[in-house]
Structure formats: C-alpha cells, structure tokens
Amino acid sequence: MNSSSPRIAIVWRGDREARRTATTQNNRYHRIFEELAAVGLAPEPAVFDEEFADEVLDQLLQVDAVLVWVNPLDDGKTRAVLDPLLRKVAETGRFVSAHPDVILKMGVKEVLYETKHIGWGVDTRLYRTAAEFREALLPRLQANGPRVLKRNRGNGGQGIWKVELVEAPSAGTTSVQVLEARSGSIPETINLDDFISRCETYFEDNGCIVDQPFQSRLPDGMIRCYMSGDRVVGFGHQLIKALVMRPPGSGSQPLQPGPRIMHPPSAEPFQTLRTKMENEWTPELLSTLDIDSTSLPIIWDADFLYGPPDDAGNDTYVLCEINVSSVFAIPDEAPPEIAREMALRLDRLSVNPDKISRGATSHI
Template sequence: MKNSPPRIAIVWRGDREARRTATPQNNRYHRIFEELAAVGLATESAVFDEEFADDVLEQLLAVDAVLVWVNPLDNGKTRRILDPLLRQVAEAGRFVSAHPDVILKMGVKEVLYETRHIGWGVDTRLYRTAAEFRETLLPTLRAEGARVLKRNRGNGGQGIWKVELVGSPPGRSSMVGVLEARSGSMPETVALAEFIARCEACFEDNGCIVDQPFQPRLPDGMIRCYMSEGRVVGFGHQLIKALVTPPPGSGSQPLQPGPRIMHPASAEPFRALKQKMEEEWTPEMMSALNIEELALPIIWDADFLYGPPDASGNDTYVLCEINVSSVFAIPDEAPAEIARAMASRLRRSAMQL
C-alpha cells in the first residue's frame, strides 16, 4: 500500500465560525495551500483561538508539521496560550515553524542588541529595568539626539516611538517630542517623566526596551527582505510614514504610507543586500543567537532602513526589525519557496529516523 503524504496544518487566528468554515481556498493563505499540495503534501486549516485551544492541540498532534501565522499582539490577545501549545506539539515530534523558542531569539527587538556587532548593526542600547531606563534615557537624548525606542514584542508599530528632546522653559522638567509608529499616530510633546511612566509596562514579564539612533534616511523607505530558511525569496520596498514627522501646516491627519512594491530575489537594486543576507549576516545571526540551520523559520523577514552611504557612495543598511510570528503579505514567488522548504525539511527529518 502506498504511504499517505505528510500532513501539514496551517494555523491562523479566528473565531469558532472561522474554524468551522475554513477551507484551503477561503483564506489569505490559499496560495500556500496550493503550493504545498503541488509538492505532494496534504494540507488542513487549523484556526486558533484561546477559547478552543484544546481542540487545536488535538488537531496539531495528529499532523506531521505546523506552519503558524499568529501575531504577538492582536486586539488585546497575545500568544500566551498558543506558544506553550506549540512547544508541546514540537516536543511530540512534529515540526513547528516558527518554533516559539526561535521567535524569542529572532522575532523580538532584543535581536537588534544581540546582533549589533554584525554588518547590519548600529549603536544599540538595551534597558532591562524601568530604573535603568529612567536613569539613562535623558543623558542619551542629550548626547545623541533623536532615538527610536522599541518594546521587545509587538507588531504593527505598537510600542515603537521616535523620541527627542524639545525646548523646555527654565526651571521646568525636560520635555520630549514623541511619535509612535502605530498607524494613525500623531506627534505629541509630553514631559519626559510622563513618557517614561507610560513605558514602565514594557518591563513587565521580563520585558525590555531597545534603543537605536533615528535614521535620517527613513523617508527613502524601508526594504523588507523575505527569507525562507537561509535563502532570500524576494523584497518589498515601501515609502513608510511611521516615525516621519508631518510637515508644518499638514493639520491633524497622519501621513499615509505608500504601497509596498514587491520585487523578486533577483532584483538588481537589492543584489548587494541579498548577498550580504545569504553569505554573511544570516550565518552571523545564527552564530550569535545559537540557532541551528534546521531551526530557521520556513518564512521570515528582515526590515532594513538605509544607513549613510559608505566611502564609495554605496548604500548601507540598518536592521530595524525581524518578523517571524506572522509574515504576510509575501512576494509572489514565496509560496512555492515555502512549499519547497517544507518538503525538503520533511524529507531530511524522515532520513534521520
């Protein structure tokens, strides 16, 4: 009798009705379902919510591999229940991508501090306690100018702020200009002590804040480098408006970002970045974070801003974030690469048995 194909579950967040009605065709991941099927893998939907987590666990324990698209923050919900569930599935011998432990290494802002020594890094500080944050922030702003502060876990610009000192009346407390990266945010001027108090929640549950210099070339856009394991599978370039201060006279309307323009991995403008990612920076990241090749996520991305040109006038790149928990939208070529990587991973796992 012919062996049945490996079973792959795709996990995303939804309610009971979404779980009941989910098919490989009626969701944003339909291209991934199609490509997985094209390489001979059996697929199924695994819509998740904390309300029926036990049902999802039972389902995932019955498949061979799990691909997960769930944000760390989503309308007040976190991955506090999901991550232990996925660890249990992995411990039972199922392949999980991305594994929660790998997310805690790669997909948090602390990675910017831990990899600051490699070619994508800049002068990056790390605050592990509210006391250290209170003591250090003002001297840093005075000495270095505008900084970008980032809570360790988040998405959609939540908990990312551009902060800079502004003029304060004599004898008054220091004032700062603050702009959050969250969509719809507008600049505000607040007392430094008030802003620091707002940030204290970032240190709960062993949280931290990462501090990087503001990049003046931010208006030139952000480059999203899409990766499947250690290979570049495409790029997205977007003229972002997060952390860009609206010009005077623009009123109370926040700036709107431009569209993300997708490019194939072979795109000439990003040839140097592709080479750096595949040959230098990803291996160096793996070494710094103690991540084995087989643990690299099936799909992840690294977001870069343009740094100052080098001595030859070539662009340099500054890492501002790595996304692992829920990487979407993706280039047209990426679903086939995801399927290829999954099939290869399962073959290698089978050979080790």
C-alpha cells in the same frame, strides 16, 4: 493526494465560525496551500483561538508538521496560550515553524542589541529595568539626538516610539516630542517623566526596551527582505510614514504610507543586500543566537532602513526588525519556496507519518 502524504497544519487566528468554515481556498494563505499540495504534501487549515485551544491541540497532534501565522499582539490577545501548546506539539517530534523558542531568539527587538556587531547594526542600547531606562534616556537624547525606542515584543508599530527633545531641560522638567509607529498616530509633546512612566509596562513579564538612533533616511523607505530558511525569496519596498513627522504647517493628520511594492529575489536594486543576507548576515545571526540552520523559520523577514552612504557612496543598511511570528503579505515568488523548503526540511529530518506517530523525531 496520496493518503500517505505528510499532513501540514496551517495555523492562524480566528473565531469558532472561521474554524468551522475554513477550507484550503477561502483564506489569504490559499497560495501556500496550493504550493504545498503541488510538492506532494497534504495541507489543512487549523484556525486557532484560546476558546478552543484544546481542540486545536488535538488536531496538531495528528499532523506531521505545523506552520504558524499568529501575531504576538492582536486586539489585546497574546500568544500566552498558543506558545506552550506549540511546544507540546514539537516535543512529540512534529516539526513546528516558527517554534516559539526560535521566536524568542530572533523574532524580538532584543535581537537588534544582540546582533549590533553584525554589518546591519548601529549604536544600540538595551534597558532591562524601568530604573535603568529612566536614568539613561535623557543623557542619551542630549548626547545623540532623536532616538527610536522599541518594546521587545509587538507588531503593527505598537510600542515603537521616535523620541526627541523639544527644548533643553529647565526648572526640573524636560519636554519631548514623541510619535508612535502605530498606524494613525500623531506627534505629541509630553513631559519626559510622564513618557517614561507610560513605557514602564513594557518591562512586565521580563520585557525590555531597545534604543537605537533615528535614521535620517527613513523617508527613502523600508526594504523588507523575505527569507525562507537561509535563502532570500523576495523583497518589498515601501515608503513608510511611521515615525515620519509632517512638515510644519502641513496639518496634523497622520501621514499615510505608500504601497509595498513586491520584487523577486533577482531584482537588481537589492542584489547587494541579498548577497549580504545569504552569505554574511544570516550565518552570523545563526552563530550569534546559537540557532541551527534547520531551525530557521520556513518564512521570515528582516526589515532594513537605509543607513548613511559608505565612503564610496554606496548604500548601507540598518536592521530595524526581524519578523517571525506572522509574515504576510509575501511576494508571489515566496509560496513555492515555502513549499520547497517545507518538503526539504521533512526530507532532511526523515520525517514520515509512522515516525511522527511514535514521536521518533525531536526538533526546535
């Protein structure tokens, strides 16, 4: 490896021992390390935890670019310390992906509301206060049937609920059946007021709740469209069981999802979706959110459910989430594309170690 090769730090969460023992090969990102090295870059591990955040900051201020894989919620820990740290690094001119400001634009559930006019959108509502949520939810359930409610930031199905009326309101009370998308969740019948109270914490720290109609084709599976910048680098199709109710009489144990089957970007069943993502929807996303294409994450994904067939009987697609903070697992085709995109970004930005050390380049 040339000593002048740009240094790329790969950040993931771990404890002190994980940081001490981390190498380019003893973690799940080893293929990404290999591919970055293959294009002439010098990747290195940068395990993060709040306990030694200053140490991580010192390391990141010595590299040329940073790639981050840290969930917004992880065993009670958030990115409240990490995100300001990454902003400091970016302000010195180092390339950070995904930058926290980009995450706040496209990696939150609010993006479903902001982009509902794009071809992937549906009847999507946004509640910014608990009072607004309390006033609107019952009429929405009565008029439109089952809804899916999503807290603005989260992962692993946390704070995503299917909600439907059990019976018409009577005697001042309303019962609903709710099911969280978190693994292992089972349906629960609860008073609507109690459920709304349970969700009020989602509005803390300027949070919000996004409200979408439940998609009846959910049992047909979810398509995860993996993107590197503005190019599709693969697909994953999974028969998910989150928010799928068990048939009556089939027991009460949580349903288990099927495996996610990975496909290359050339996979024939997904070419319509690929064309829409590359030629229509991603450019519209950038325009709507005022994001420059050079600020798109090095790796991100858009999760789609099947919508109702169109008039010609063709599949339609409904966006249910964009993942930016920590996209993994990924298709086999993705690591070399990540490396290609990383090298391209550095070249476009004319980034080299000397310019970085002087803080000559700034980037979102």
